[in-house]
Amino acid sequence: MRPNGDVFERMRTLPLTGKKRQVAKYILDNYIEASFLTAAQLAARVNVSEPTVIRLAYELGFGGFPELKDALQEEVQAQLTTVERLRRGRRKSSKTPGVRSLITEAGNVDHLIHTIDVRELRQVSKRLLNANKVIVVGYKMSAILAEYFHMALKKSVDNTVAVTEATGGFQEELVFAGPRSVVVGISFPRYTAAIVRDFRQAQEHGIETIAITDSELSPLVEYADHSLLAPSRAVSYVDAFAAPIALLCAISTQVSVMTQEKLIERLAAVEKLWEENGIFH
Numbered sequence: 001m002r003p004n005g006d007v008f009e010r011m012r013t014l015p016l017t018g019k020k021r022q023v024a025k026y027i028l029d030n031y032i033e034a035s036f037l038t039a040a041q042l043a044a045r046v047n048v049s050e051p052t053v054i055r056l057a058y059e060l061g062f063g064g065f066p067e068l069k070d071a072l073q074e075e076v077q078a079q080l081t082t083v084e085r086l087r088r089g090r091r092k093s094s095k096t097p098g099v100r101s102l103i104t105e106a107g108n109v110d111h112l113i114h115t116i117d118v119r120e121l122r123q124v125s126k127r128l129l130n131a132n133k134v135i136v137v138g139y140k141m142s143a144i145l146a147e148y149f150h151m152a153l154k155k156s157v158d159n160t161v162a163v164t165e166a167t168g169g170f171q172e173e174l175v176f177a178g179p180r181s182v183v184v185g186i187s188f189p190r191y192t193a194a195i196v197r198d199f200r201q202a203q204e205h206g207i208e209t210i211a212i213t214d215s216e217l218s219p220l221v222e223y224a225d226h227s228l229l230a231p232s233r234a235v236s237y238v239d240a241f242a243a244p245i246a247l248l249c250a251i252s253t254q255v256s257v258m259t260q261e262k263l264i265e266r267l268a269a270v271e272k273l274w275e276e277n278g279i280f281h
Helices: 007-013 018-029 039-046 050-059 065-078 082-089 097-115 118-130 142-153 169-175 193-204 242-258 260-277
Strands: 133-137 160-163 181-186 208-213 226-229
Touching (some): 007 065, 118 242, 133 193, 142 181, 169 193, 208 242
Parallel strands (some): 133 160, 208 226
C-alpha cells in the first residue's frame, strides 16, 4: 500500500534512527540518482546492508522498496510543473526565499560535481571538436542556455549556430547538416513539445545528438546518443540554472583546452579587431 503525502516530507519528519536515517539523508540529498538505483545499489552508496534499505521503505509506509522507488520517480516528475515549485517554495523555513534559492542552487552545483560522468564529458567534448557543424537548440528559458553555449563554444569549434525560437529555423539548419554534424539539445523543466520534436527529428535524420538536461526522466534522453545531466531544482517558478551553466562552461573549457594552439591564434586575432573597434571600455 502506498502512503499518502510527500515522501520527502515523511523522511524529514518520521523519527528515523541509525542507518535508516543515513539512507534517508542520502535520498534527500541525491533524490534524482536515488530514484534509479536498486535497493542493493543504494545500500552500497550509503555503506549499509540491503535489508536496511528495505526496512526503511516499510517504515515509510511502502509495501517494499519498488514502491518507494516509484514514489521517488513520481516526485522527480512532479517538479516539472511551476505550480508544484510554488507549493514547495511556500513551505515554512527560517530562511528567506532568496537565501533558500541560493542554498538550493549551491546544492545543485554540488550535486553536479559529485555525479558528473567524466568519461561522457570527454566523449562529448571530443565529438564537438570533430564536428563540421554544431547546432545548439534550446527554447523558452532554455534559449538562454543555448545562446550561452553557442557563445562559449564558437571560438573553438567552426560553424557553430544557435537556434532559440521554434519557428522553423532548426529545420533550415538541419538541411545543411551531415554525417559529421552534431545537434546539442538543451532543455530543462518544463520541457517544451517543440524541443522534443526537433531533437527527435535530428536523430531520425541520422544526425548525432547530445542532450543537456536534468535527469534520465527527461524526454530528450530517449533520442540522445550522448547525454550530460545537471540538476535544476528550484524553490519557485524561477528556473534554477547555476548547475546547467556550470556544466556548459565545463564542456566549453574541455573543448578549448583540446584546441588550445588554434584557439590562442583566434583569440589574438579577435582581440586585435576588438581593440581596433573599441568594443570594450
